[in-house]
Amino acid sequence: MRDFSAGLAHLAINTATLRKQLELPAILEACARRGIRSVCPWRDQVKRAGLASVARQLRDSQIALSGYCRGGFFPAADALGLRTALDDNRKAIDEAKTLGAPCLVLVVGALPGALQGRPAHKDIALARAQVVDGIAATLAYARQVAMPLAIEPLHPMQAADRACINTTEHALDICDALDPNRSGALGVAIDVYHTWWDPKLESQIARAGRDRLLAYHVCDWLLPTRDLLNDRGMMGDGIVELKKIRAWVEAAGYLGPAEVEIFSERWWNEPTEVLLDTCEARYHTVV
Amino acid sequence: MRDFSAGLAHLAINTATLRKQLELPAILEACARRGIRSVCPWRDQVKRAGLASVARQLRDSQIALSGYCRGGFFPAADALGLRTALDDNRKAIDEAKTLGAPCLVLVVGALPGALQGRPAHKDIALARAQVVDGIAATLAYARQVAMPLAIEPLHPMQAADRACINTTEHALDICDALDPNRSGALGVAIDVYHTWWDPKLESQIARAGRDRLLAYHVCDWLLPTRDLLNDRGMMGDGIVELKKIRAWVEAAGYLGPAEVEIFSERWWNEPTEVLLDTCEARYHTVV
Numbered sequence: 001m002r003d004f005s006a007g008l009a010h011l012a013i014n015t016a017t018l019r020k021q022l023e024l025p026a027i028l029e030a031c032a033r034r035g036i037r038s039v040c041p042w043r044d045q046v047k048r049a050g051l052a053s054v055a056r057q058l059r060d061s062q063i064a065l066s067g068y069c070r071g072g073f074f075p076a077a078d079a080l081g082l083r084t085a086l087d088d089n090r091k092a093i094d095e096a097k098t099l100g101a102p103c104l105v106l107v108v109g110a111l112p113g114a115l116q117g118r119p120a121h122k123d124i125a126l127a128r129a130q131v132v133d134g135i136a137a138t139l140a141y142a143r144q145v146a147m148p149l150a151i152e153p154l155h156p157m158q159a160a161d162r163a164c165i166n167t168t169e170h171a172l173d174i175c176d177a178l179d180p181n182r183s184g185a186l187g188v189a190i191d192v193y194h195t196w197w198d199p200k201l202e203s204q205i206a207r208a209g210r211d212r213l214l215a216y217h218v219c220d221w222l223l224p225t226r227d228l229l230n231d232r233g234m235m236g237d238g239i240v241e242l243k244k245i246r247a248w249v250e251a252a253g254y255l256g257p258a259e260v261e262i263f264s265e266r267w268w269n270e271p272t273e274v275l276l277d278t279c280e281a282r283y284h285t286v287v
Numbered sequence: 288m289r290d291f292s293a294g295l296a297h298l299a300i301n302t303a304t305l306r307k308q309l310e311l312p313a314i315l316e317a318c319a320r321r322g323i324r325s326v327c328p329w330r331d332q333v334k335r336a337g338l339a340s341v342a343r344q345l346r347d348s349q350i351a352l353s354g355y356c357r358g359g360f361f362p363a364a365d366a367l368g369l370r371t372a373l374d375d376n377r378k379a380i381d382e383a384k385t386l387g388a389p390c391l392v393l394v395v396g397a398l399p400g401a402l403q404g405r406p407a408h409k410d411i412a413l414a415r416a417q418v419v420d421g422i423a424a425t426l427a428y429a430r431q432v433a434m435p436l437a438i439e440p441l442h443p444m445q446a447a448d449r450a451c452i453n454t455t456e457h458a459l460d461i462c463d464a465l466d467p468n469r470s471g472a473l474g475v476a477i478d479v480y481h482t483w484w485d486p487k488l489e490s491q492i493a494r495a496g497r498d499r500l501l502a503y504h505v506c507d508w509l510l511p512t513r514d515l516l517n518d519r520g521m522m523g524d525g526i527v528e529l530k531k532i533r534a535w536v537e538a539a540g541y542l543g544p545a546e547v548e549i550f551s552e553r554w555w556n557e558p559t560e561v562l563l564d565t566c567e568a569r570y571h572t573v574v
Contacts, residue, residue, distance in 0.1 A: 157443070241410070
């Protein structure tokens with residue numbers, strides 16, 4: 001297992017972690033000052049800052065991407081919605097390319113309208129079929145431009161409204177179906193928050209292997225968890241066995257960064273430097 | 288599929304649904320008045336009312352049990368805790384026997400101390416091993432007295448603190464290991480709230496079959512869900528495909544009642560008759 005106790009070579013910051021404190025250019029400046037060498041930005045943050053400007057800042061500050069958040073949300077209630085989602089994913093791929101991302105992370109979507117509290121239907125099997133079709137269509141373009149797609153299985157508590165792919169096994173079944181030759185064009189993003197509970201996690205990480213392990217996200221599961229979306233914990237503050245899971249992903253061949261992705265009302269209210277100090281300290285000790 | 292549109296023959300009420308409104312004797316009276324013919328009481332409710340008294344009231348009012356809640360919570364931080372859990376499960380079996388329950392529902396437990404916010408450790412694999420050992424030891428006594436044990440897989444969002452068995456597949460793997468001959472002594476309780484999201488639910492229900500489908504619980508998954516424990520929805524108010532899942536359990540051979548189990552701050556604040564009226568109406572139309 002790699003030694004994280006010194007240096008920051010394998011630390012990445014998902015920029016949603018600081019979305020309430022700073023705009024993206026300031027986040028990148030803060031990371032550059034500290035010697036944090038990779039980030040995973042979100043599309044809305046990039047849009048506000050300007051794609052070309054962000055690309056330039058990344059180059060100038062020699063910050064790499066650990067991924068780009070996010071494509072997906074494929075299911076829709078009608079043909080226009082399905083088409084719009086595909087167009088949007090194509091744009092996300094182009095942006096990821098411009099920024100030099102190693103992969104586009106896919107939060108695949110679920111029941112159309114559910115995130116707005118008005119689900120168009122309850123047929124999760126239909127949503128799942130639309131996800132597979134959407135990934136298949138997007139993959140054709142992603143292959144052309146060589147941008148790997150990383151399916152992120154989300155926690156089952158988000159199955160209705162955010163992502164109807166909820167286990168690593170299910171995500172890998174889709175990879176097997178759409179990319180049977182393991183070309184590297186399609187894989188998974190393993191986020192410990194979404195997957196720690198899965199009794200098959202170790203075996204499915206081994207199954208994924210280096211070809212399909214495209215991203216690794218860390219935070220923690222708090223006791224009690226008070227919100228289904230924005231109560232993620234800082235690494236070490238919850239019950240996730242972070243070193244055990246990292247050992248599994250590294251044994252399977254993953255050598256990319258550990259990306260800190262914390263959606264937390266608590267941490268969004270902390271000063272930037274306190275939050276980043278804590279991320280670094282926990283990276284050295286518990287990740 | 289059975290017709291639920293008239294009569295109440297297949298409706299059961301899990302008495303936690305009314306735990307803030309009434310004590311158990313009054314819940315049983317309300318059910319008897321309405322012609323609801325089965326309930327699943329909780330141990331704390333039975334204890335307050337007195338075991339012998341509840342048994343007598345059930346006989347007198349000809350109300351059957353759909354199950355008994357609950358055994359389980361096997362993991363512990365030390366040998367004394369493990370032994371105490373086994374003793375307590377033995378007592379639960381005896382109570383279930385006295386009340387004429389068709390099964391004892393097991394909420395298996397998870398990280399010891401987690402429910403109190405002070406987990407003794409983070410090793411979920413250890414907790415899972417202790418669960419298997421605990422069920423094995425309890426099963427020996429349950430067989431002697433002919434009280435089937437129903438493992439209830441809980442939603443993965445409750446994996447750390449309430450039950451570390453979170454998929455029907457995992458529960459059935461344990462059934463296969465401990466009761467390979469499918470004697471009927473060990474099976475599962477399928478609660479749609481905990482399992483609706485599972486892409487393998489249909490296939491695992493079929494795998495369970497009549498021998499292992501010991502209970503079927505209904506409520507609904509709300510959008511948004513605001514609490515990880517006490518925000519269950521009334522059937523029809525959320526996105527669970529209730530009739531589709533009931534078709535699966537009936538096709539697999541389950542012919543017991545549909546048991547309404549709603550933990551909800553909202554419904555606990557409604558008058559008893561409004562809540563039971565609604566349960567009956569939804570039983571007829573959407574369950």
